[in-house]
Amino acid sequence: MKYQIVIAGIGGQGAVFLVKVLSIASAITNQKCLGTENHGMSQRGGSVSCYVKIGDFYAPAIDEGQADLLIALEGNEALRNIQYLSKERGVIVMNAPKNFPKVDFETHSIDAFKKAKAKEFPIDALNVYMLGVTLALDAHFPFTCKEIEEAITMMNAKVAEKNIAVLHQGINDTKAKK
Template sequence: MKYQIVIAGFGGQGVVFLVKVLAICAGNRDIPFLGTENHGMSQRGGAVSCDIKIGDFTNPVIDKNQANLIIGLDANESLRNIAFLRADGAMVTNAKEDYPSIPFKLARVDANAKALNKEFPIQGLNVYMLGVALACVEDFPFSVDEVKRAITQMNAKVAEQNIKILDMAIKNYIS
């Protein structure tokens, strides 16, 4: 397996949490995993993107036109990273408005509105978007059960809530 993901958002949105979940998924299957932070994590609210390479890679940085998937926790950050998406790639983005014509597979969800409507706590936006990716990206490298297991391994105290959010996203997107 070789799979490349860009996760983009802002500091404080849980980009690094998602990287850790996917790293645990890879580790549980003994699949090589490389990850890198492309922008500073030191400032809450600053732009953050992480490159993830799952499989046999030597360089952790994703080149332009190489990512299989972009998970955007913010619409602007999704667009800012679109150059990394390959022609047959997919983008899962948290966006209120429809995007202009984009030649990629696109799943757009207004997760901010769902959080504001108290469907889930805003801190769960990252997990919600991961659930959307699981629901709509056919070649996602891990199963729902593998992701749930990794979430539990990361932090058992909040695992139940995060798994509920993940399940909600999957159900909402498939419905």
């Protein structure tokens, strides 16, 4: 299997956390994984883009037109990173309001900021919520929910219960929306 993911967000949203969770999930499933991040001005709220390559790859960067999936923790970051998606198989899962511009890719959006502001889940778990949305929407995603749960637990057992609850909320909210 070969699968390439771009995770895009703003500093502090937890994009790098998702890279680590996916790397652990790869180890759990005995798959090769390369991950890298481009922080930029992330500590000041600037753009963060991360690449995760699962399978037999030798360099961590994703070339334009090659990614299978773009997980955008913020809508503008989806647009900033859209060039990495494959025209044939690229899927976008993003945190954005319904009035987001149309793009030429299979696109799934949910207004996770609105849900967090309504106290439906803690804002610091927005990244895990969007991972749950991805699990519910992307049939080609290389990991099961159980594997992601195990990776979250291995990543930080102290907050694993909270994060797994938010992961399932993302899954359930998405399935209810369908």
